Amino acid sequence: MTCAESEPALTPADQKSPLITLTDVAAEAGVGESTVSRVLRNHGSFSEKTRAKVMAAVEKLGYVPNKIAGALASTGSPLVAIIVPSLSNIVFADVLSGVTKALEAKGHQAVFAVTDYDPAKEEALVAAVLAWRPAAVMLVGLEHTDGTRRMLHASGCRVLELLDIDGEAIDIAVGFSxxxxxxxxxxxxxxxxxxxxxxxxxxxxxxxxxxxxxxxxxxxxxxxxxxxxxxxxxxxxxxxxxxxxxxxxxxxxxxxxxxxxxxxxxxxxxxxxxxxxxxxxxxxxxxxxxxxxxxxxxxxxxxxxxxxTPRIETGRRAAELFLEGAPSQVVDLGFTIVAGATI
Missing domain, CATH: 3.40.50.2300 (Response regulator)
Incomplete structure (x- = not known):
């Protein structure tokens, strides 16, 4: 009597669900891919009935549009990269709060990275995010490695440096001295x-x-x-x-x-x-x-x-200047000494 050979164990790669594409949505909805594209971008002509069919297919299949591909095929990226020294410090959380509220209201998507106050790590992160062709890069402070500055100057995207104005800005600086x-x-x-x-x-x-x-x-x-x-x-x-x-x-x-x-x-x-x-x-x-x-x-x-220190206002104002297409400038938001009860 021989034992049946057991099936090989599935690897994580084998178990991974197939990527749902625009083609799958079109097939599920019974419409063309160009129609699905128009509905998802909310641009062009289509009936309310067609929109309902497409959105039902999107929900059923769990389809997530490829925003990066869409941006490369159109006029610009919706991404804004924000690189901060730390997320454990509420100072930077406040800045991010101000930035994201302003960006999301205009349809931009913020992505974050953390340097741990390491200039070399900041340089590596800048290289990584620039590969995605963001519309803007926001960083904390004005001091960067020569490599970081070269990449940002050559990137063609807007550069906004936050929470400091004591130094030379690459493009726009918002903060205080x-x-x-x-x-x-x-x-x-x-x-x-x-x-x-x-x-x-x-x-x-x-x-x-x-x-x-x-x-x-x-x-x-x-x-x-x-x-x-x-x-x-x-x-x-x-x-x-x-x-x-x-x-x-x-x-x-x-x-x-x-x-x-x-x-x-x-x-x-x-x-x-x-x-x-x-x-x-x-x-x-x-x-x-x-x-x-x-x-x-x-x-x-x-x-x-x-x-x-005006942390939320710094993030909000920087985002607004980017969205306005403002010229290069330095914005001094100032600070206020608070006496408290300990002096």
Missing amino acids: HHEAGRQTAARLLESGYRNIAYVGHDLKHDMRSGKRFAGFLEGLANAGLELAEQEIRDAPSSVSEGRAGLADVLSRGRPIDAVYFSNDDMALGGYFHCLAERISIPDQIALMGFNALDICRHTPQPIASVF
Whole structure:
């Protein structure tokens, strides 16, 4: 007695469903492919009865139109590529919110990529998205590798750089001056009577906008004939835990400190938690100042002093300028210092 040979196991490729095409939709609806195309583009002549048949076939088959192929065959791509340093930071989520609402209202589709603050990774991502011939590329900041700048200049698409205006824009830049924000923050602390000021920051080598704020802050102190009393720059991305540990390290050195400027609100919130844990009175014993005016820091028992940045407005305005076909320009949306209750 012999055993029947077993069927070979199906591979994932074997199990993959066949691609549903325009031809399949046309056959299901009993109309020509050109008719299906007209219905899906909502362009040209067709009856309501024909439209209903085509849409019923689309729903039954689960057909998804090939937007890229359609764009290449027509006047332009509906895609806008948005490349951000991080999605874990609400700052960039706010920017994306502003961008997508404006784009979707005009029929454009946003696609996202994340660099993790790595310029080489940004260059690779720019090369990848440009292969899809997007109508525009949006990036955060003005600093890019030479290769990235060459590709963007040669791409023929609109380039919009967001959240920074301290530098040379490729096409359109929308944001504010980080250097000036740092300088004015120093001036505000000095006006409030603080003189022994420390800085607690995160990785400045990769987050260049934080570096610009730090340089502006040092300039603001120097204008008053002062230097930092202490500083702690963590070799890590910004986080609540790094802010808490950074302030603990600064205070452990024993130098008199009456105010601390943090690189952003994530770090400032960590400093705030350290003060609560150690029963350090704010602002009587130490004042705290952050950056970005995140919602969570506005709702701590003592709202943390910070700098409000127009993140949603930056995304919205950039998208509008792209949609308007605006000329190359730099748009300064400014910032606002928010006193809070910690200075």
